[in-house]
Every structure is written in structure tokens, then in C-alpha cells.
Amino acid sequence: xxxxxxxxxxxxxxxxxxxxxxxxxxxxxxxxxxxxxxxxxxxxxxxxxxxxxxxxxxxxxxxxxxxxxxxxxxxxxxxxxxxxxxxxxxxxxxxxxxxxxxxxxxxxxxxxxxxxxxxxxxxxxxxxxxxxxxxxxxxxxxxxxxxxxxxxxxxxxxxxxxxxxxxxxxxxxxxxxxxxxxxxxxxxxxxxxxxxxxxxxxxxxxxxxxxxxxxxxxxxxxxxxxxxxxxxxxxxxxxxxxxxxxxxxxxxxxxxxxxxxxxxxxxxxxxxxxxxxxxxxxxxxxxxxxxxxxxxxxxxxxxxxxxxx
Numbered sequence: 001x002x003x004x005x006x007x008x009x010x011x012x013x014x015x016x017x018x019x020x021x022x023x024x025x026x027x028x029x030x031x032x033x034x035x036x037x038x039x040x041x042x043x044x045x046x047x048x049x050x051x052x053x054x055x056x057x058x059x060x061x062x063x064x065x066x067x068x069x070x071x072x073x074x075x076x077x078x079x080x081x082x083x084x085x086x087x088x089x090x091x092x093x094x095x096x097x098x099x100x101x102x103x104x105x106x107x108x109x110x111x112x113x114x115x116x117x118x119x120x121x122x123x124x125x126x127x128x129x130x131x132x133x134x135x136x137x138x139x140x141x142x143x144x145x146x147x148x149x150x151x152x153x154x155x156x157x158x159x160x161x162x163x164x165x166x167x168x169x170x171x172x173x174x175x176x177x178x179x180x181x182x183x184x185x186x187x188x189x190x191x192x193x194x195x196x197x198x199x200x201x202x203x204x205x206x207x208x209x210x211x212x213x214x215x216x217x218x219x220x221x222x223x224x225x226x227x228x229x230x231x232x233x234x235x236x237x238x239x240x241x242x243x244x245x246x247x248x249x250x251x252x253x254x255x256x257x258x259x260x261x262x263x264x265x266x267x268x269x270x271x272x273x274x275x276x277x278x279x280x281x282x283x284x285x286x287x288x289x290x291x292x293x294x295x296x297x298x299x300x301x302x303x304x305x306x307x308x309x
Contacts, residue, residue, distance in 0.1 A: 029163060032171045036154040045134035045206075049112035058113030066262055067114070071121060074200075076231045076240040078254045078261035081107050107243045108134070110264065111206040114241065118202050129197070131155035132204040140212045145222040149186035152203060156193055166192040187226060191235060200237040203230075208244035208254075224253040231257045 061067055070077045115132050122128040131152040135143050157163050170189045174181045181189070194201050205227075211220035231240060244250050246263075255261055 032163065032167070033154060033158055035171060035175060036150050042133045042151060045108075045136055046112055046115060046132065049108050049134075050116070053109050053113060058110045061110060061264070062113065062117050067117075070239055070241060071118070071202075074236060074238050076227070076242070076254070076258045078250075078258040079107065079110070079241070079243045079264045080246040080250075080261050081243075081263065081265040082246060107264065108206055111204065111243050115204050118204065122202070125200075128200040128202065129156055130202045130204070133206070135205070135207045135210040137210040137212070143211050144219055145183050145226060146180070146186060148205075148223060149183070149190055149226070150181075153186065153190050153193065156190070156197065156201065160197065164193045164196040166196065183222070187229075191230075191233065194235055194238065198237075200239065202239045203241070205240075205242045208242055208250055209247050213249075220249065224250065228253055228257065 066077065111134075115130070118130050122130045132155070133148050133151055137143075153167065157167055166189045170181055170185055174185070208220065208223070211223055213220045227240065227242065230238065242254065243264075244254075246261075251261070
């Protein structure tokens with residue numbers, strides 16, 4: 001056998017081993033990402049909010065100085081509204097159904113619009129990253145600080161060429177022991193990862209007011225505490241945007257870090273909600289036989305109860 005043949009065989013073996021190594025690393029990487037995905041998936045809420053969005057909804061905010069400043073300057077931006085409890089007693093069943101469908105649609109649809117706009121910005125600028133999360137009282141078992149941190153971390157590293165060592169270390173340590181990582185471990189790993197990646201990091205959280213507050217298990221207080229620590233940290237290039245009702249515990253925690261926050265209750269958001277209500281009325285097959293005067297009455301009643309949602 002010639003020396004050339006031996007060299008060819010050796011080269012092929014090296015290439016084969018390199019390919020095996022690459023496949024194994026890809027599999028390990030996917031295992032890590034799936035391990036970080038065991039908690040709530042925010043894309044379900046996001047896709048649902050996008051479906052509710054009417055044309056031009058939220059453009060008034062995207063064109064505002066507040067949004068431009070948040071995109072270009074690190075810090076925390078709090079958007080708050082007043083959501084009245086919808087306890088309408090009306091003889092028309094359709095009104096009740098539509099009332100349920102618009103609950104929360106103002107802030108949440110606006111938040112989905114902001115997320116889509118930020119996605120577009122990050123797709124153009126490779127030095128920017130986005131992570132988002134929707135809180136939902138109907139999925140209270142998923143609304144924990146651990147679920148939030150795991151999802152933020154997953155979105156932060158999923159498309160990185162090299163996953164930072166801090167994430168691999170947390171994964172290896174906890175998976176080998178059969179444990180899920182604790183809050184402190186997750187938070188420290190997230191902060192280390194933001195620093196090591198070194199990109200502008202945009203975090204968007206919807207509906208802080210829907211985080212459960214039950215006795216000693218105050219999940220909202222835990223998440224508000226994390227946001228305070230993140231906003232006060234020395235980590236540069238972190239842009240945080242949150243939405244909620246104007247509740248006392250949220251205002252006490254968030255307001256000092258966001259120059260008092262920005263009220264989104266008013267004509268601009270009401271116009272977005274009005275567009276959505278009109279769409280519901282036009283598309284609902286049960287409404288087609290109603291007189292225009294009845295449709296106008298339903299729209300008026302819903303707008304009165306919405307109050308910025």
C-alpha cells in the first residue's frame with residue numbers, strides 16, 4: 001500500500017471523526033436548548049395577540065419619541081393603563097362574548113406590535129437581541145420567576161454560534177444531578193450571558209398585573225425584584241419594556257426606575273380597541289342580522305367598559 005493511500009485513509013478517518021464530533025455537539029446543543037424550553041412558551045400568547053391586531057394598531061406608539069428613545073438608550077420603560085373589571089349584565093349574549101374577547105386586548109396587542117417592531121430592528125442589526133414573555137392569569141402555573149428566566153435565557157442564546165460557558169456549566173451541573181436550576185443560578189447565568197455576548201439586549205414583558213399574588217407565594221414580588229436588580233445593575237445595553245395595569249405594588253417597584261412610567265390610557269389606545277371591536281362585530285356571523293343601531297349600541301357599551309384595558 002502506497003504512502004499516499006495511507007495518508008488518504010488517515011485524512012478520511014480525521015474527517016469522519018470531525019463529523020461525528022460536530023453531530024454530537026449539535027445534539028448536545030439541541031438537548032441544552034430543549035432543557036431550557038421545559039417551561040411556558042410565550043409564542044402561543046404572541047401569535048394569539050397578533051391575530052387580534054388590526055391594521056395600523058399601535059403605530060402611534062412606534063412613531064413616538066418614547067419608543068425611539070427606548071430602542072436607542074438602555075433603561076426601563078413601563079407602559080400602564082387602567083383595566084376595569086368587566087362585569088357587564090346585558091340581555092344580549094353576543095355582548096358578553098365580545099366583552100370576554102376584548103379583555104386585555106389593548107395593552108397586549110400593543111405589546112405584540114412592539115415585539116414585532118423590535119424583531120425587525122434586531123433582524124437588521126446583528127448586534128441586538130430580543131427576548132419576550134407574556135404573563136397570563138389563565139396559565140398561572142407557568143407564571144413563575146424560573147419560567148421567565150429560562151425563557152429569556154433560551155431566546156438569548158438560541159441563535160448564538162457559541163453558547164456561553166456559563167450556560168453550559170449550569171446545564172451540566174443541574175442535569176447530571178437530575179435537578180432544575182434554582183432562581184439564583186438562573187439569574188446569575190442570565191446576567192453573565194448578557195455580559196459575555198455583549199450585544200444590546202431587549203426584554204419585553206406583557207401584563208405584569210396577571211402574575212399571581214397569593215399569600216406567601218407572591219410570584220409577582222419575585223419577578224418585580226428581578227426587574228429591579230436588572231435595571232439597577234451595571235450591565236450596559238439592556239433595554240427593558242413592561243406593560244401592566246397601574247397597581248400599587250407594580251408602581252412602587254417599577255415607577256422609580258422608569259421616570260414614573262407612561263400612561264397608555266387615552267384616545268390613541270382607545271382607537272386601537274375601537275378598531276378591534278368593529279372587526280369583531282363585522283366578522284361575527286351572529287351580528288349580521290342586527291340593526292345598525294344595535295351594533296352601534298354594542299360598540300359604545302364595549303368602549304365604555306374597555307377604558308384602555
